[in-house]
Amino acid sequence: xxxxxxxxxxxxxxxxxxxxxxxxxxxxxCTQCGECLEYCPVQEVTGNxxxxxxxxxxxxxxxxxxxxxxxxxxxxxxxxxxxxxDFVKAVYECTTCGACGQACTVGIFTQRLWPFLRKEMVRRxxxxxxxxxxxPEAVRNTGNPYDKPAEERFxxxxxxxxxxxxxxxxxxxxxxxxxxxxxxxxKGDVIVLNAIGVEFTMLPPDEEACCGFPLFITxxxxxxxxxVKRLVDAYAGRGVKTLLCSCPCCVNIMARDWPVFYxxxxxxxxxxxxxxVSDAIKNRKLAIKKELRERLIYxxxxxxxxxxxxxxxxxxxxxxxxxxxxLEFDRNRANSRCCGSGGAARKVFHENAIAMAxxxxxxxxxxxxxxxxxxxxxxxxKVNEAMTGYDKQIRITDIMxxxxxxxxxx
Amino acid sequence: MTYSGLILALIVxxxxxxxxxxxxxxxxxxxxxxxxxxxxxxxPARAFVxxxxxxxxxxxxxxxxxxxxxxxxxxxxxxxITFLMVMIRHLRYFIEPVPDWIMDFQTAGIGASYVFxxxxxxxxxxxxxxxKKKYLSSYNFFLLxxxxxxxxxxxxxxNFLRTDIVNVKAFTTGVFSxxxxxxxxxxxxxxxxxxxxxxxxxxxxxxxxxxxxxxDARRRDxxxxxxxxxx
Numbered sequence: 001x002x003x004x005x006x007x008x009x010x011x012x013x014x015x016x017x018x019x020x021x022x023x024x025x026x027x028x029x030c031t032q033c034g035e036c037l038e039y040c041p042v043q044e045v046t047g048n049x050x051x052x053x054x055x056x057x058x059x060x061x062x063x064x065x066x067x068x069x070x071x072x073x074x075x076x077x078x079x080x081x082x083x084x085x086d087f088v089k090a091v092y093e094c095t096t097c098g099a100c101g102q103a104c105t106v107g108i109f110t111q112r113l114w115p116f117l118r119k120e121m122v123r124r125x126x127x128x129x130x131x132x133x134x135x136p137e138a139v140r141n142t143g144n145p146y147d148k149p150a151e152e153r154f155x156x157x158x159x160x161x162x163x164x165x166x167x168x169x170x171x172x173x174x175x176x177x178x179x180x181x182x183x184x185x186x187k188g189d190v191i192v193l194n195a196i197g198v199e200f201t202m203l204p205p206d207e208e209a210c211c212g213f214p215l216f217i218t219x220x221x222x223x224x225x226x227x228v229k230r231l232v233d234a235y236a237g238r239g240v241k242t243l244l245c246s247c248p249c250c251v252n253i254m255a256r257d258w259p260v261f262y263x264x265x266x267x268x269x270x271x272x273x274x275x276x277v278s279d280a281i282k283n284r285k286l287a288i289k290k291e292l293r294e295r296l297i298y299x300x301x302x303x304x305x306x307x308x309x310x311x312x313x314x315x316x317x318x319x320x321x322x323x324x325x326x327l328e329f330d331r332n333r334a335n336s337r338c339c340g341s342g343g344a345a346r347k348v349f350h351e352n353a354i355a356m357a358x359x360x361x362x363x364x365x366x367x368x369x370x371x372x373x374x375x376x377x378x379x380x381x382k383v384n385e386a387m388t389g390y391d392k393q394i395r396i397t398d399i400m401x402x403x404x405x406x407x408x409x410x
Numbered sequence: 411m412t413y414s415g416l417i418l419a420l421i422v423x424x425x426x427x428x429x430x431x432x433x434x435x436x437x438x439x440x441x442x443x444x445x446x447x448x449x450x451x452x453x454p455a456r457a458f459v460x461x462x463x464x465x466x467x468x469x470x471x472x473x474x475x476x477x478x479x480x481x482x483x484x485x486x487x488x489x490x491i492t493f494l495m496v497m498i499r500h501l502r503y504f505i506e507p508v509p510d511w512i513m514d515f516q517t518a519g520i521g522a523s524y525v526f527x528x529x530x531x532x533x534x535x536x537x538x539x540x541x542k543k544k545y546l547s548s549y550n551f552f553l554l555x556x557x558x559x560x561x562x563x564x565x566x567x568x569n570f571l572r573t574d575i576v577n578v579k580a581f582t583t584g585v586f587s588x589x590x591x592x593x594x595x596x597x598x599x600x601x602x603x604x605x606x607x608x609x610x611x612x613x614x615x616x617x618x619x620x621x622x623x624x625x626d627a628r629r630r631d632x633x634x635x636x637x638x639x640x641x
Contacts, residue, residue: 020448021440022626028436028619032547035478049545058547070435105475106620107468107627109449116448255637256450272638309634334634 015063018120026108027064030057036100036110039331041338042093042345045355051090053100053110059087060117084126091117092129093352096217096343097302102334111306114343118219128218130348135214136223143209144176153205157183162194168201170276171240171268173254175247175377176210182377188400189246189273195407196280201238203231211250216257218344228261236267246273246400248304248376249342255308272304273400274313274375281320290406291323297369298399299329299360300336301376309334314375314399321406327367329360339374341382357386365392375399412592415581418603419590425607436615458629465628469621485536489529493557495522496564503575503582520568527561530554549614556609563602573599 016024032054037043043052063084066077091114098111121127128135138147154174164172172193178186193200202208209231212224235243245251254270280286296318304310311333318326331337340346340356360383364372372394374380380398387393397405468474472490476483499519502508534554537543567573577594584591593600 016439016443018446018448019443020446021443022623023448024440024443025619025622028615029623031614031616031620032545032550033475033482034543034545034547035475035482037543037545038478043544047544052545054545054547058549068439070431103478104627105472105478106616107474107624107630109627109630112449251638260447260450269640270638275638308637310638 013124014068015060015120016068018116018123020116023109023113023116024064026113027057027061029106029108030054031106032058033105035105036103039099039103039335039337041095041097041099041340041356041359042352044337044359045340045352046093050086051093053094056087056090056094056114056117057108059083059090063087088121088126088129091121092127092132092218093345093349094343095302095338095340095345095353095356097338098306099302099335099338102306111302115217115219118217119221120219122219122221128220128344132214132218132220132344132347135218135344136220139210139215139223139227143206144180145210145214146176146180148180150206153179153208154202155205157187159187159191159194162190165199165201167239168199169239169241170198170200171235171238171243172200172202173208173211173243173245173247173250174202175245175250176214177249177377177381178247182380182398184401185246185374185377185380185398188398188402188404189244191404191408192273192277192286192400193244195404196277196286198280198285200244201240203234203238207234211245211247211253212257212261213249213253214344216253217249217342224257225261228258232258232262232266240268242271242276243268244271244273244276246375246377246398248272248301248307248310249378251310252303252307272308272310272313274310274317277400277403278313278316278320281317286407288321288403288406290321292321292402292406293323294370295325295327295368296371296373296402297327297329297364297367298332298373298375299339299364299379300333301374301379302336302338302342304375305334305336314373317399317403318373321402327369329363329367339376339379339383340386341376341378346378346382353382354386357383358390358392361386361390361392361394364394369394371395371397371402373397373399373402412590415584415590415593418581418593418600419585421604421607422585425610428611429613433618458632461629461632462625464632465625468624468628474624474627482533482536482541485529485532488525489533492522492526492529495519496526496561499523503579504586506579506583523561523564523568527558527565530558530561534558553609553612553614556605556612560602560605560609563598563605567596567598567602571596571598 034054036053040053049055063079066072066079071077094114096111096114101108101110104110118127135145138145142148143150172190174186209227212227215223245254251270251272259266277286298314298318300311315326318324329336337360338356339360340353346353374383374396375398384396472483472487475486496519498515502512537546573594573596578599581591581593
């Protein structure tokens with residue numbers, strides 16, 4: 001397979017080193033019932049059961065048994081090279097959306113398990129695959145995984161009317177995907193923050209580096225501690241008490257893993273932008289007066305809904321727009337379907353990602369929505385890309401892009 | 411002591427020893443696992459009385475399966491609950507004197523054994539012919555087949571080819587007190603016993619692990635709201 005490294009097996013190295021005890025128990029707990037396959041987006045578009053969640057777990061169990069089992073200790077053992085290669089492909093083709101875990105009959109936390117199985121593959125020199133392997137170098141050189149110049153991080157989209165403070169209790173983190181790949185989204189964020197009238201700060205473009213999520217999710221953890229410490233100290237130095245971000249992946253790693261890499265509790269709290277904006281609407285600091293007579297359908301990003309439990313605030317923001325009829329996908333909130341861009345799999349398995357994004361487009365069109373509302377820059381970029389050359393069309397707008405449009409048009 | 415009794419007893423000891431060492435090895439393996447914070451800092455604290463009470467119901471009623479597949483749940487829940495009841499009923503073959511509550515449980519246990527057999531057939535048929543599942547685990551089918559053979563042989567012994575249960579009990583209690591006697595002459599009993607011992611050796615790890623992950627999942631679900639709403 002393209003991008004897959006040749007296996008250099010050191011089978012004596014244990015496979016369990018990167019896993020916490022509960023994750024090892026999770027591997028044992030899988031009953032191989034296969035119920036999760038119905039919810040797996042990769043299964044939906046490939047139908048390849050060899051890369052399904054229970055198969056990944058079965059293969060990893062084999063590796064542990066072959067290296068750390070009683071029989072292996074007594075008589076030695078070998079790992080089938082083909083099995084190892086199949087596993088690497090399966091674990092990197094996954095979007096890590098966690099839908100399988102949400103439907104798991106024994107509650108395995110797969111959204112966290114897959115990245116750590118990837119980490120083990122990285123430790124063995126078998127992962128990451130394809131363009132994912134270039135990300136650490138790109139982050140080291142330019143501060144972002146897209147290898148784009150730092151000076152272009154904000155310049156192309158940052159509105160002149162929005163003023164940022166040198167120091168403030170509120171900070172806004174744009175994130176790499178938003179800044180380079182989904183600019184209407186981050187532009188909308190700062191316009192809305194400006195409209196709320198809140199004083200906020202941002203790091204300069206050469207300091208606002210990658211949050212670490214693309215490296216984390218592909219199992220490349222070496223740089224994470226340094227990245228996180230630099231970012232946290234920079235925000236702390238600006239007197240930040242609340243760090244706002246609209247990217248679900250960034251928010252996820254900030255809330256769940258930054259304290260781990262920082263070594264202690266963060267000196268500020270993390271908030272998703274929809275939390276801040278819905279509070280502002282409730283407190284009458286933001287009023288959306290312009291009417292919008294449209295049927296909107298909101299897609300819950302995996303790392304926002306299943307990841308950090310933000311499902312109601314985006315709906316509250318959308319419902320505060322007069323004239324709007326809010327529709328729901330059949331699978332919504334914590335059960336939402338992946339748009340296809342998760343887990344950095346889109347960088348290698350492009351066709352899968354496009355096919356998954358089109359499933360979301362299809363359902364939005366079938367439900368006769370006027371617009372598909374997204375709140376994730378990766379979803380935004382990929383679903384927009386999936387519209388190119390597709391017979392079904394729907395207008396795609398980021399949630400803050402929409403609010404900004406309505407505020408600017410007042 | 412007879413040779414046949416000795417051979418059968420050695421098979422029983424070997425099966426139990428295999429299970430014991432497998433479990434011991436697993437416990438040692440987990441104890442030496444690294445104490446990594448892989449689940450993230452945002453994971454909720456350990457004070458989860460409410461979540462743990464709810465997770466008990468998740469374990470007993472297999473509610474996570476109910477949420478995703480109610481027809482399979484019906485078969486699986488009946489299978490698991492009747493399996494437990496059949497195990498309890500069988501205690502009378504290993505304990506002397508038999509406590510009253512086990513004797514009182516016999517009627518329910520016999521009823522459960524019929525439901526158990528039907529539930530097994532239902533699960534296999536459901537997966538193979540009704541739902542036509544894309545993914546079928548060969549290991550699961552091996553276990554289901556073993557259990558079917560155990561249940562079917564038990565059913566035959568109870569209803570058609572009756573075995574002298576006094577001899578059965580004398581043999582089983584003898585094995586566990588190291589006073590090995592002549593095994594019952596019934597081939598069906600021998601088949602039932604050997605299949606049960608094979609099942610013991612291949613006992614699925616989820617029996618021990620799944621309750622723990624179900625508890626953890628309930629704690630995680632209850633704590634998810636607090637990841638970004640901690641104030």
